[in-house]
Amino acid sequence: MADEGWVAVGAGASTALETFEEPIAERITRVGQDRSDLLAFYKFPTSDARYERLTRFYNDELSALSQRPFESYDQEAKVDYLLLKNYLKRSLRTLELDNARDAEFAPFVQPFATPIRDWVQTRMEVRVIDPQEVASSFDATAREVRRCRQLVRGAKPSRYSKAAGHRAARTIEQIRNHLREMFEFYTGYDPSFDWWVREPYDRLDAALAALPAYVREKLAGIGPDDEEDAIVGEPIGRGGLLAELEAEMIPYSPEELVRVAEKEYAWCEAEMAKASREMGFGDKWRAALEHVKGLFEPPGAQPLLIKSLVDQGTEYVEKHRLVSVPHVAKEAIRMYMIPPAAQKVSPFFLGGTYLQVSYPTSSMSHADKLMSMRGNNRHFAKATAFHEMIPGHHLQLFVADRAQPYRRLFSTPFYIEGWALYWEMVFWARRDFFTCPEDRVGSLFWRMHRCARIVFSLKFHLGQMTPAECIELLVDWVGHERATAEGEVRRSFNGDYSPLYQAGYLLGALQLWKLREEVVDQGLCPEKVFHDRMLNANMMPIELLRALLLKQDLHPDFKSKWRFYQGI
Incomplete structure (x- = not known):
């Protein structure tokens, strides 16, 4: 029956929506937007959840693309198909390379990055938090940051490359920024959060603020006066090229x-x-x-x-x-x-x-x-x-x-x-x-x-x-x-x-x-x-x-x- 322009269809009947074939140009636009949203949501560097979600996204899109009717496309659409396939494969390789680079400095960064990552993700998913638990976690995390300095100070000269040290310092700066965003999401809106978390946060933030310069100096040989003009770079090797x-x-x-x-x-x-x-x-x-x-x-x-x-x-x-x-x-x-x-x-x-x-x-x-x-x-x-x-x-x-x-x-x-x-x-x-x-x-x-x-x-x-x-x-x-x-x-x-x-x-x-x-x-x-x-x-x-x-x-x-x- 018809009602205000809607048409009822019987069970099992095919509709235009069910048979819709996503044009390849629109698929490209969607993939680009989906990727941007995923990167914005899974934004924490060194996060396993980020790596796993993006890996699944690229593989799922590659699999879905392989099912498209390539031979029926005109020349423009065939080129778009190949562009998208190439883009997805390259994105996977880049993700794997970044993950391997992050693994180089994981021993001294992950102990404090992991609890911060969990609180950032809790904030992103808007789940219930216990301010007292957050405060306790921040105090423990600040101790891990201090321990990180000890690990860096005691590292053998050949243990970490200059590029790894420089990348670690940039990553720590990103972690600090994400922690600040998490804190500012709650502070001023939840009185109990301010009561419990303000001082532990300030201690943790101060510890993180001082860490990148320390890591750069000890591992990359870049002192505070040299930071602006330093040139480090990360060679990717012949295979990467x-x-x-x-x-x-x-x-x-x-x-x-x-x-x-x-x-x-x-x-x-x-x-x-x-x-x-x-x-x-x-x-x-x-x-x-x-x-x-x-x-x-x-x-x-x-x-x-x-x-x-x-x-x-x-x-x-x-x-x-x-x-x-x-x-x-x-x-x-x-x-x-x-x-x-x-x-x-x-x-x-x-x-x-x-x-x-x-x-x-x-x-x-x-x-x-x-x-x-x-x-x-x-x-x-x-x-x-x-x-x-x-x-x-x-x-x-x-x-x-x-x-x-x-x-x-x-x-x-x-x-x-x-x-x-x-x-x-x-x-x-x-x-x-x-x-x-x-x-x-x-x-x-x-x-x-x-x-x-x-x-x-x-x-x-x-x-x-x-x-x-x-x-x-x-x-x-x-x-x-x-x-x-x-x-x-x-x-x-x-x-x-x-x-x-x-x-x-x-x-x-x-x-x-x-x-x-x-x-x-x-x-x-x-x-x-x-x-x-x-x-x-x-x-x-x-x-x-x-x-x-x-x-x-x-x-x-x-x-x-x-x-x-x-x-x-």
Whole structure:
């Protein structure tokens, strides 16, 4: 019978809801949201419950995905299937790696982390608590924190790596933050909680507050005065790199990629020598580079300089019909200043959704002021202004927010940074953008920098280079000031970037350049159409982008095999 639009169905009858097939794009959105919620709920580091729940989530989603009708999908849906499968498998590997790293310092962290974890989880699940029991537990936990100091002090020098010590200190800071959130959830709302728990909490919080610096100093060799500038990093080894390369769909070994970088660096050196001769320095390109470094703008001129270069890049791609530029994308560009302290990590300017410009201030040292001004050198910035904004990251992220935005879950440096650096290669090849030798020196400086990033990041994770040696490579190979080299290495290994992120710039650009040869140079579509299709496809490993654009046959067990670089 019908009643207000509802229809009664007999027992066993099939309904539209029962036969609903979740579209693959919606599945991706759901998986991303489910994962975010699970991470927010099971937030405690080193928690067995967190590890087990996320492991079950990834495995369940992989199992469910394998039941989907892959062969019935169109090309876009097949690519989405493979993207999601790759994402889930990679997430499992990352979870296992993190769990193994946490196990290194478990002997001295878990005794006090476990009771705190239990109270945090009790608060998350909003279960009944006994304030007197909490107070007693906090007193006992504070004793475990003091015992942790004894274990750390008595540890043999070879017992824990510097990376393990540094990771343990960060984890303790997270534990303290979660404890504070648990305490603040109850305090002020439950009088008996304040009565019993306030003093035990303050003692436990004070003990936890002092512990990270102690662990860093004893295990990582980082004193309180060195903490801000320390570079530690966590090498993942050759096996870890191979797993990351598989996830990024790069069918090369780390050693082969180092040879790619060395070959590209040799090309850069030859081009540097050509520009150096034009400038009257003969083959002494390092002297030419130092000359160009000194051609920076006076203090106060940086913002207008950078904005003019951004406009130049935008006008160039529009004039030559290289890519579509939506009006709002160029109209709504914003600019901000990078705080002096942040310039220790980012000494140049940054882009993406908006511009961040480094700017010398009276509070900075002379060396930092010089670094800031050189970061905005006209000839160096000409190659980076369009890299960061249009047609680079700003345009890329603008479109990504509007065209198949669910694919931003599959963010990869080979697509993100590769796209921006690819445009440096496009403009270089056109020969009417970097018109003077000083501009070419500035552009080549950055290309050399990207070659060096591949070498030092891969060799660091292979255990073949220390952070100090990475800094020396940037100074010797590229001509960086030592302060900027330190900032680059610190940014590479401070934990905010994936192990292959720095390699992704040049390798992603080389992938896109090869794909351009296969599409544009073969007359399959005009240049503007090619670039628009890449942007609208959104983020993914470049080999899957290639399969999408070239309509290649795909199967559920797709493996990377595209050898995009020859001669190594």
